[in-house]
Amino acid sequence: MMNKSMTLKQLNAFSTVARFGSFAEACEYLHISQPALSISVKNLEDVVGGRLFYRTTRALVLTPEGKVFLNSARRLLLDAESSLGEIKNLFGLSRGLLNIAVMPSFASANLAKYIQNFKSECPAVNIKIFDVVAEEAIEMVRLERAELAITFEPSELDDLSFEPLFTDEFVAALPTGHILLENQNVSWEQLTRFPFIALQKPSNIRYLIEQSLATVGGNISVEIEANQLLTIVTLIAKGLGVSAMPQIYANNIVQSGIEYRPLVIPTVTRNIGIITKKRAPLSKSAEQFIKTLCGGFVD
Secondary structure, X not given: OOOOOOOHHHHHHHHHHHHHOOHHHHHHHHOOOHHHHHHXXXXXXXXXXXXXXXXXXXXXXXXXXXXXXXXXXXXXXXXHHHHHHHHHHHHOOOOOEXXXXXXXXXXXXXXXXXXXXXXXXXXXXXXXXXXXXXXXXXXXXXXXXXXXEEEEOOOOOOOEEEEEEEEEEEEEEEOOOOHHHHOOOEEHHHHOOOOEEEEOOOOHHHHHHHHHHHOOOOOOOEEEEEOOHHHHHHHHHOOOOEEEEEHHHHHHHOEOOEEEEEEEOOOOEEEEEEXXXXXXXXXXXXXXXXXXXXXXXXX
16 A cells, blocks of 8 residues: 655645634635645545544534644644745855865965955855865865865866866066076076975975976975965075965965066966866855856956
């Protein structure tokens, strides 16, 4: 025998009849015919296993079981209405939470203006930003701890999708007054003559630099290693060495004590874009944020 399930339509019919104490008045309120209303109530009684109403000579009255069930029915209807309102708010971007993972160089340099643009369109959506190294940002998308990541294009996508935003170049980061600032461009061979400060492994920036230098038979002799680009900037400003960093970051950290020049021979570039997980549907909030990002790089 097939199990029957009650529906919101049945609960609403039962609750409305109980409210008015009359099938006729309930029909008028719900704008349905009396046979249709009677069928809904009868089907609900079949589901719960007994009568919910009985008739007296003067009125339609709830059975004792009906009185108990009425409270539950009303609570279920309220929960359903609340849930419907909540999901409509999510789809309408009136509410929501967006988790994004962003590599520090982009987070410190470019992210704020896109957050500002997004919040102007979707002010009620809360955003949680994980400014983590590129490798961790990618892993957070894989583990679905973040809906999207903004980082460089990984060598292996596997279960991920990559949408490019722009191409970034590496520049030579130098302390004020450094002799290499006399040049319009700095070659890697020139840069690596000086004490070099680098990100610690397994940073992909570090690997990209080493791989690019290997193509022209070059290498770096690292004297100081750090975990964050901001730390490297501070060390350079104190005259403790030179480094190479993404131009996207260098554009926003030029300050007293540090300057940069384009790096050539070889020119090291990387694509920066949006990482999402394949076959994982995005929330409306994430879709809108991606539109905001892509719109900012149209040119």
